[in-house]
Amino acid sequence: MAPPRRTSRDIRSESRLDVLHALLLAGEASRNDLARVTGLSTATVATVVSDLLEGGIVTEAGLTSGRVGRPTTTLRLNGDRGRIVGIDVAETYVRAVVFDAALDELASAEVDTDEHRDGSEDVIDAIVRALDTALASAGASRADVLGAGVSLPGGMQRWGEVAVVVPNTTWHHVDRLRERIGLPIVVDNPLKAIATAELWFGEGRRNASMITVNLGTGVGAGIVLEGRILRGATNFAGEWGHSLLALDGRECRCGRRGCVEAYVGAAGIQRTLAGIAPEHPLASAHLQREFIGSLAAALAPPEPDPAVAETLARTADYLGSAVADLVAIVNPEMIALTGWTAWALGDHLVPAVRRRVRREAPGDSAADLTIAVSTVRGNSAATGIATIALERFLGDVGLVTTRVPTAL
Amino acid sequence: MAPPRRTSRDIRSESRLDVLHALLLAGEASRNDLARVTGLSTATVATVVSDLLEGGIVTEAGLTSGRVGRPTTTLRLNGDRGRIVGIDVAETYVRAVVFDAALDELASAEVDTDEHRDGSEDVIDAIVRALDTALASAGASRADVLGAGVSLPGGMQRWGEVAVVVPNTTWHHVDRLRERIGLPIVVDNPLKAIATAELWFGEGRRNASMITVNLGTGVGAGIVLEGRILRGATNFAGEWGHSLLALDGRECRCGRRGCVEAYVGAAGIQRTLAGIAPEHPLASAHLQREFIGSLAAALAPPEPDPAVAETLARTADYLGSAVADLVAIVNPEMIALTGWTAWALGDHLVPAVRRRVRREAPGDSAADLTIAVSTVRGNSAATGIATIALERFLGDVGLVTTRVPTAL
Numbered sequence: 046m047a048p049p050r051r052t053s054r055d056i057r058s059e060s061r062l063d064v065l066h067a068l069l070l071a072g073e074a075s076r077n078d079l080a081r082v083t084g085l086s087t088a089t090v091a092t093v094v095s096d097l098l099e100g101g102i103v104t105e106a107g108l109t110s111g112r113v114g115r116p117t118t119t120l121r122l123n124g125d126r127g128r129i130v131g132i133d134v135a136e137t138y139v140r141a142v143v144f145d146a147a148l149d150e151l152a153s154a155e156v157d158t159d160e161h162r163d164g165s166e167d168v169i170d171a172i173v174r175a176l177d178t179a180l181a182s183a184g185a186s187r188a189d190v191l192g193a194g195v196s197l198p199g200g201m202q203r204w205g206e207v208a209v210v211v212p213n214t215t216w217h218h219v220d221r222l223r224e225r226i227g228l229p230i231v232v233d234n235p236l237k238a239i240a241t242a243e244l245w246f247g248e249g250r251r252n253a254s255m256i257t258v259n260l261g262t263g264v265g266a267g268i269v270l271e272g273r274i275l276r277g278a279t280n281f282a283g284e285w286g287h288s289l290l291a292l293d294g295r296e297c298r299c300g301r302r303g304c305v306e307a308y309v310g311a312a313g314i315q316r317t318l319a320g321i322a323p324e325h326p327l328a329s330a331h332l333q334r335e336f337i338g339s340l341a342a343a344l345a346p347p348e349p350d351p352a353v354a355e356t357l358a359r360t361a362d363y364l365g366s367a368v369a370d371l372v373a374i375v376n377p378e379m380i381a382l383t384g385w386t387a388w389a390l391g392d393h394l395v396p397a398v399r400r401r402v403r404r405e406a407p408g409d410s411a412a413d414l415t416i417a418v419s420t421v422r423g424n425s426a427a428t429g430i431a432t433i434a435l436e437r438f439l440g441d442v443g444l445v446t447t448r449v450p451t452a453l
Numbered sequence: 454m455a456p457p458r459r460t461s462r463d464i465r466s467e468s469r470l471d472v473l474h475a476l477l478l479a480g481e482a483s484r485n486d487l488a489r490v491t492g493l494s495t496a497t498v499a500t501v502v503s504d505l506l507e508g509g510i511v512t513e514a515g516l517t518s519g520r521v522g523r524p525t526t527t528l529r530l531n532g533d534r535g536r537i538v539g540i541d542v543a544e545t546y547v548r549a550v551v552f553d554a555a556l557d558e559l560a561s562a563e564v565d566t567d568e569h570r571d572g573s574e575d576v577i578d579a580i581v582r583a584l585d586t587a588l589a590s591a592g593a594s595r596a597d598v599l600g601a602g603v604s605l606p607g608g609m610q611r612w613g614e615v616a617v618v619v620p621n622t623t624w625h626h627v628d629r630l631r632e633r634i635g636l637p638i639v640v641d642n643p644l645k646a647i648a649t650a651e652l653w654f655g656e657g658r659r660n661a662s663m664i665t666v667n668l669g670t671g672v673g674a675g676i677v678l679e680g681r682i683l684r685g686a687t688n689f690a691g692e693w694g695h696s697l698l699a700l701d702g703r704e705c706r707c708g709r710r711g712c713v714e715a716y717v718g719a720a721g722i723q724r725t726l727a728g729i730a731p732e733h734p735l736a737s738a739h740l741q742r743e744f745i746g747s748l749a750a751a752l753a754p755p756e757p758d759p760a761v762a763e764t765l766a767r768t769a770d771y772l773g774s775a776v777a778d779l780v781a782i783v784n785p786e787m788i789a790l791t792g793w794t795a796w797a798l799g800d801h802l803v804p805a806v807r808r809r810v811r812r813e814a815p816g817d818s819a820a821d822l823t824i825a826v827s828t829v830r831g832n833s834a835a836t837g838i839a840t841i842a843l844e845r846f847l848g849d850v851g852l853v854t855t856r857v858p859t860a861l
């Protein structure tokens with residue numbers, strides 16, 4: 046595949062995305078505000094806004110009067126243009142979130158799934174149930190939906206097929222999913238969805254290069270370079286959780302030994318605790334999210350649990366070493382930690398991770414690197430996949446030249 | 454740093470680079486040939502060629518008569534436009550190569566350096582001596598030089614300063630180097646130079662993503678995405694040689710433990726042999742390049758040396774695991790092995806590396822991956838840094854919008 050050629054159409058598309066992004070963050074803004082924030086000329090902003098008004102994507106919000114001169118028309122995204130749905134398919138649940146076209150959340154629904162019944166029809170049933178419940182709760186019907194995004198853990202095998210990487214099964218049923226959902230859908234993997242959320246709602250567009258490091262049951266990286274997500278040849282880029290931390294080390298559920306995930310995934314952290322204190326009650330905690338939450342509680346003053354403190358110290362070292370590898374290979378400006386392990390343990394982990402990365406990353410590659418817990422909260426996989434679905438819709442109506450390669 | 458904004462100027466620049474690249478590979482071509490090869494319209498090619506003729510970068514080579522119609526004018530790069538110098542600063546030598554402006558090699562000179570005298574004045578002395586000798590040998594003077602590139606192992610610390618990563622010292626003397634050379638210079642690290650050589654003379658422009666894996670004393674990766682080299686925030690991207698293969702593993706000369714380089718760098722391979730057969734005569738070979746060459750010889754029929762065969766098998770496993778990590782993180786279309794270890798041992802290593810990568814890379818990420826020894830030979834660091842210097846010159850005369858960030 047030859048590199049895509051840039052065209053002046055791409056430039057128009059990027060200007061439109063810049064304006065949409067500025068409106069998304071600001072809520073309401075005048076044309077002059079948009080020119081200032083985006084760095085585009087006022088003439089370009091005027092053209093872009095006119096196109097977006099015509100497409101019904103943007104609407105006039107009202108008039109503001111400054112201290113001098115004529116009142117100014119402000120603009121906002123037109124939430125009423127339709128509905129966008131983001132569906133996060135995780136190992137133990139499926140969550141559907143309904144957004145308006147300004148990406149404000151309207152309603153959501155979660156369906157628990159049985160991790161032992163992971164046949165594709167079971168998963169598709171759960172997706173459809175979550176979707177219908179969420180739409181009903183938002184007072185919307187399928188006819189209102191401009192696009193639906195489905196975040197599925199997996200890479201792409203020859204665009205359009207989905208091969209699930211983790212757990213070690215394959216999921217080739219995208220056509221069936223489309224048929225059952227009956228809506229324009231995009232499928233992508235959660236690492237790309239989460240990075241998209243960071244790109245639109247977090248730090249992504251302010252940095253030339255940024256990596257979201259997602260910490261939960263699975264572990265992975267969303268790599269953003271110059272405002273775009275690195276997908277790689279077959280959408281597997283960012284599977285850093287299955288790169289080596291330790292040759293011939295702990296067995297990973299992917300089948301390889303010594304993967305990063307086997308040390309800093311929730312089950313890996315529990316294994317570290319079990320190695321330090323085999324009889325510790327948390328070492329046999331049944332549910333991963335509860336286990337991670339209990340670790341944070343066990344560190345609270347006045348008597349932080351020493352085995353838990355040691356577990357966190359080792360986890361920070363493992364994570365710091367693995368992040369240093371990402372820095373050695375990609376050398377980003379920023380690393381944003383995301384996912385429920387990051388929300389629960391970030392404050393305990395980040396300072397030690399920073400120290401370890403500074404020590405282990407080559408030369409001065411980490412000298413100016415920012416490492417912080419992401420400011421994007423909520424279900425960032427659902428938000429991100431909905432954003433991809435919106436981008437895809439904007440592509441379908443000819444407003445942006447999308448390079449979303451996973452669209453179906 | 455915000456992502457760079459694309460302009461229509463960038464598009465013109467890319468069209469010009471596409472035409473220059475096509476001429477570089479073809480030697481001579483008509484405007485119609487160029488349109489066919491680049492995929493540009495004939496009108497665009499006509500405009501681009503006219504700009505390049507005016508700038509003296511391209512010249513009319515002659516007339517060819519086809520079987521029908523008028524004879525066609527063919528074009529070639531104008532080698533006489535001036536001279537470009539590429540200087541490869543390695544640990545034990547400095548090599549200067551003089552090219553004409555069509556990047557045909559005219560002459561070269563090598564100065565041995567004492568690896569124990571690595572003060573900056575010593576290195577600068579060697580650079581200046583190699584440069585002057587090579588220019589004299591090419592019958593050229595400094596006034597003929599359009600640009601000189603210097604490949605120095607190191608990352609950048611706040612653009613314009615150079616911090617050497619390996620060995621573990623810092624080299625902050627770019628101003629002094631520029632003063633002594635007295636020419637327009639660019640400085641970049643060898644990983645970027647080698648990737649540039651692959652991009653212009655090898656497989657780089659035919660793949661949307663490609664990684665050059667350089668194997669010699671040092672080990673590193675040049676990552677090319679959509680025809681551009683990934684530099685990272687401070688030009689450290691690609692320092693995969695100093696990412697982990699084995700937590701708490703072998704000591705690396707960079708100070709970290711368990712780096713990839715400590716296993717697949719020339720000294721690492723020797724260490725593997727010493728572990729297998731401590732008394733083996735090659736285990737104490739003094740010079741790394743001779744050691745690597747002897748390994749290839751020891752594998753020749755009829756009686757391949759079993760300790761050497763075992764060393765190569767383990768090296769292939771180490772390299773395959775480390776390449777699988779690159780695939781997990783970047784997911785490229787192609788991996789090209791370069792450097793003198795790759796030239797000497799590539800045939801022995803590649804089949805086993807391919808098998809290991811297929812087994813260890815996540816999901817199907819390596820299913821369609823090409824792994825091969827690079828077809829670019831000669832001193833690819835010198836060729837690549839000369840190409841960067843030429844690109845910088847084209848930028849200075851306004852023909853391309855270069856993003857070479859290491860220019861001084």
